[in-house]
Amino acid sequence: MLRKTILTIAMASVSTLALAGHDSKPTANPWTNFGLENKIQSMPKGDPIRGEEVHTQMMCNACHGEKGESPSRNYASLNGQPSEYTIKMMLDYQDGRRWEDYKQANVMVKISRALDEQQIADVAAFYAQQPLNSWSYAKEVDQEMFAKMDRVVRKGDVSRMIVPCASCHGAKGEGNGIVPALAGQVPEYFIRTMKAYQGKHRNNDVNEGMSQFTHKLTDAEIEALAEYYAALGQAQ
Template identity: 70%
Template sequence: MLKRTLLAAALIGFTGVAIADGHGEKPHANPWSNFSLDNTLQSMPAGDATRGQSLHSQMMCNSCHGENGESPSRNYASINGQPAEYTVKMMLDYRDGRRWEDYKQANIMVKLAQALDDQQIADLAAFYAQGSTQAWGYTKPLDQDMHNKVDHLVRKGDFGRMITPCASCHGAKGEGNEIAPALAGQVPEYFVRTMQAYKDGARHNDVNEGMSQFTHDLTDAEIEALAEYYASLNKQ
């Protein structure tokens, strides 16, 4: 409650917009197509990492995501080292209503995104993109059989289940690429929640439902193992 109060006060002082309690009215944004997303990203202003660092502090992003975007908590995502295009897309998805899978948890992010203009979003994205992080510090070691299975999913996928290799979009070391987020060093609990949201159909801001299709046939054990696998990697 204190964190929400402080965050609301910061928003009032910075933008003149207060965070209201409750669900609010969901914006109606069209789903992304490859064409519309590409055009939108190209039309965004160039980001400034120095301004982004100031915004990170002023908007109290650090209260959840850490001093430099490396989450100190199992409850929130690490966002340092993320490709700028990915961060821009996520903020636009929150702002425009494409990402609305769990409003109770996402309330703050929705209101924050709605309080930012395109330049501020680009600045934050530039700040996070310049960062790097070490592996998440509280990973659970996988047994050899599960490690081999997950490593195969990451590098080779599973042709029988039509699962594309994770590395084909997210990089061989989980470093991310454009709108595909970095997974290395990600908080495992956040990774699991995200994958389950795609799998259950609660989250559908992925272009062409790519992630929804790939997660559909993954078992819960595989998702949890993937979370630990990526959490143990260093972002590059």
């Protein structure tokens, strides 16, 4: 009961932070492969111990859990994410490359702008150090659809020119560099993200790689992929 009360207060505080003032969307050019690589390499080395302090002080734990493993279906799990990916996401929120008009995204814009590059690198290092775990509430899915998605993950779909998910996200959904880990991700967040790419509401993917991929997937396939990755555990 006490934990629930503390969580409620913390989330209310974060919401207040998000609603304090109204920012206009900044103008930022899309990432190029070269530009993004140079920016990531120019970032300071992250310290996971300091990163945990940032995670706590900025109340990231209110939404993303004590170690980055989301306790809620409303928020993404960050545990086990490659540090480069977390850095990119925070920079995207800062610069307006990722600008989704709903409450959680507005919170992230505010938080990202309150952090300097060292703090971003530190919290990214903290999340990268945490293990990937399967989502606790993954549900059973249609086995035929699950098998179909397993083929898409491992082999893609030549008939629709869909490349294998594993070619970027890893055979076990572990991610790599700026490519996020998908193993153990909250299925509702996964679905929301895929729909955002599909509907062009999110366009911070380099060379529109995800937008092109999601465009050819049905709603049922996206849901099955969400459950497929949610069930993967300990990918690292």
